[in-house]
Amino acid sequence: MKTNNKQVLEYTEKIQHLLQPTLPFKLLFSKKKTVLAWLNTIHETVEQSTTLEDIIEQKEHELQQKNNEIKRIKKSRDRVEEDLEELKETFENKEEELENLQDELTLQLKNIKTLQRINDGLRNQIEEKDVRITQADLRHNLIKSLLETENDNVGVQQYFKLLYDDFFQFSAQENALKDESAALLELQEIGSDLKLISGYSAFFQKRSIAIAGGFSAGKSRFITSFFTDDQLTLPIGIKPTTAIPTYVLNSSDKTSRITACNNKGAIIDLSQLWKSYDVHQILTHEFIQSFGFNLKKVMPYIFLSTPFRYEHLCFVDTPGYNPSDSGTQSDDAKAAKEFVDNTDALIWVVSVEAGTLPREDIKFLHSTISDNNKPLFIVINKADLKPIEDVKAIYENIIRVLDEENITVQGIVAYSSNQKEEISLGKTNRHNKSLTQFLNNLNTPSSKQDVLLARLQDVHNKYYDALQEQEQNVKKQLLAIKHLERGLFMSNFLDKEEDEEDLYEYDDEEDLYEYDDEEDLYEYDDEENISNLSSVDIIEERLRNLEKSIQQHDTADLIKQLDIVMQKMRNAIQLVFRDTTISNHKN
Template sequence: MGQLILSQAIANVDRLASFWVLRRRPIAAAIHEVLHIAEQSHKKQTKALHESLAYSQQLKSELGILATVQGQLETDLDKAESEQKSLYSQLIHKQAEYINVSSRYDLIASLLRAKPQDNSGQQHFKYLLENDFMRFANQVASLPDEAQAVIELQGVAEELALVAGFPGIHGKNLIAVAGGFSSGKSEFVNSFIQDASFRLAVGLNPVTAIPAYVSGAKNSQVLAFSSQGGSVPLTMNEFHALTHDFVRDFAFDLKTVMPYVSLSTQLGDKGFEHICFIDTPGYDPAATGGFTQHDHDIALQYASQAGVVFWVIGLDVNGTLPNSDLEFLRELLNITTAPFYIIANKADLRAEEDIAEILDEIEEVLEFEEIPIEGICAYSSVLGCELQFRGRSLFDYLSVKNRAVEKEQQLIKQVSNVFDRYRRSIDEDIERSARMSNCFRSLHLDILQTGDEELFLHMGKRFEELRNEFTSKSFQHNLEVANEIEGKMVKAIEDSFKLISTPIGVVGCKKAK
């Protein structure tokens, strides 16, 4: 359009110039020059415009490429940041695994290095049990509950090792706190501990993997005991790490190296200085796997060694004693004479009228099952108080049990009970042997009365062999060996307690929780 107008302007100027040839020629020339310059400028601008448009298109294309590259770079950056986070997370996990493995190694190494207390009596008892007694038990096969006898003597050996390595427990009344998984056993014990920073681990998953002795003392301390009788101190973090998951990560049964731990701390506002709770694993841990499948046996073992058994049920999920609890109690009743006391825990989650019905129901079930108890109480571990009870009150019962126990005589009595059963069994064997010998003699005489002298002489040798087979001499020897081993074991117990140092002083707390 601009070019057309310019052409027309030039033509008009030419016509005007011819008209004004004489008068306006200079002016026309000047105008023509200006228009020429304008035409040249227009061409340059047009060219520049085209070049600018081309350059703009090139820039636009390059910007598109840059935007694509930027998008790819942003995608790569996001991916790199995601990978970095993942690698960092893996690093943290590996560091945690390393720390976990390192802590397990340090614990095992410390336990293996721990030297047992220098107590010759306790060590001699262990030697007698593992050598003299086991040889004797292999020779005497007539005791019906021989396995239980071995377990009982092993329990004596463990208590001797415990008292030797942990003098603070000497003279205390052992109360096993037993029950099913998540019934609140550890929280029940915690309700008596006055130090808020010193607690047994609790949780929704099975926590207690290693039995813990919790006793009253001035200073708080945690000790892990090795199977050889040595001990090493633990921090609370290290102690809380001893969960089922921690134990399961070992390639072996940790309890063979570290059978139990002990906690010394201030207990209760009543000053329970002669009480020691044993926090046992739940006998029915929920799918914990690994070696913790033996928790049933461990709970049974430690509960049978205690002077009293507190059986804990959780009222958050139970309104009475579950059948599995009753089966365990019946099993426990067969191997211990310790009295039972029922703790209906988490009672604060129930209405008052419901609690009364539940206690009545539990009492009726136990009476029907012929399981004797000292009492039942509805207890709140959170509030640290007893809400209702049947029979004896919990705190009254604890006050009765808060008296020094003559552990030495208790252990001697346990040993004597085992050998009394062996003596009765051997005496029965002697009587049976005498009856058989008399029977063969009578038969021999009966043959003589028949008048068949040849048969009498022939059978005489056979009957003599049978009488020798059923002689009481071997049984008399076994009886003498039993008395000898019992005497040595009693002497070892007495020597062990002579070497035990003075117990650590213990006091109760001044303020109730």
């Protein structure tokens, strides 16, 4: 633009110079073309300048607009900055509020967690109380059923009536059997077996095998290893004093059922009593302990029927026992022995962790073997817990102990209850019969009627033999009295001291001291009468009293009473089995 203006000025000055008056006209005319060219240039330049001015004017207008826009933007920016400041201030306020809220939220979260813990604690307490209420209800139902349920078997009722009436009346009249308490206990145990058989009819054709051993030998796990139902277990770890003996037998309908037996021999199906609950989960060590007393006193037995490997066998899970500190047989061992005595065979379980056959086990086995000749099998349990070489050494040690103690066994095996199998030791000796062979040999139907009748006959025989022996003693005593009377008659000139000395000698010879009434010879209640009698008269009077007392013992009548009551008891036993057989056929 500056260049164009400069050119216009230059050409204008040249034209002015030509138009000066001093210039000749010819010269001016001769410069016409030049001047015209200059004028065109000036014209173009001016036109161009006019266009540029318009452009400049337009640009200036645009610039003005831009300036106005800039001013507007500046105002907007100022407002934005003001707003930003306000927002910044608001943000700072909000940030402070947020921090306060965060602190409050943190506090609330702590409170919520505290409340949650309290809530969880209350929920746990409620659940525990619900469990306690449920268990209390279960306990109530069980105790109520145990106390109310009656054994309606006529044979059982007859047997116990005969035992507590007729037999006790007979027992009160005689004193011949020295170990009468053992005989009475045997009769009561026969009655207990009758209760079991009448209440649980499936039991009476099973052969019972006692599974015994020291406490924590693993008896319950050993029995469980024969179950086909892996979910079913026996209560483990129960103290011997509260453990309830459990009869485990095969279930004919392939289902698992737990049945309780009360003192009357009546049966309570716990699966029906506790329909809404899993009986196997309820009947635990903790539940049994929760009664606060020995449940065994009102529920002496439990029957567990479950799919089982051996159809005709019944395992009796006997209470374990702890070694007695006093050296005498503990109550636990006595309780276990009661069950062992009334079974067909005994499997003795010893833990491999014991390392040998403990001395208390040996004492128990001796006391059991001395009373009967039942088959005995030794199981070294938990054999999977030790290296095989250690198990072999324990196996050899137990064989040596058994030989030294002269204890006869059918076999010895190492066994793993967890793996449900025998552990092969590669041994071959006289103890090498397998557990499977032992059980298979026993897995035949049993005739418990014959067994109970034989036990009753054994008691009968003991009383009969004792009464016969008493009868012989009575005859000897009467004969001795006759001899004394004759001797006194021939020796009435002897003084009192000599009479008494001869009498003592005669009594020794004839075993008169064995008779309970012999002291009557030397007891003088009436001193005045004694002073009026000679020593011979006194002795003769006492002899006559003694003879009269002896003659009152009518042994023949006692034997007759014994025969009658025993026959009635046999009939009652047979009635139990007859009714049980009929019940089985109906089922």
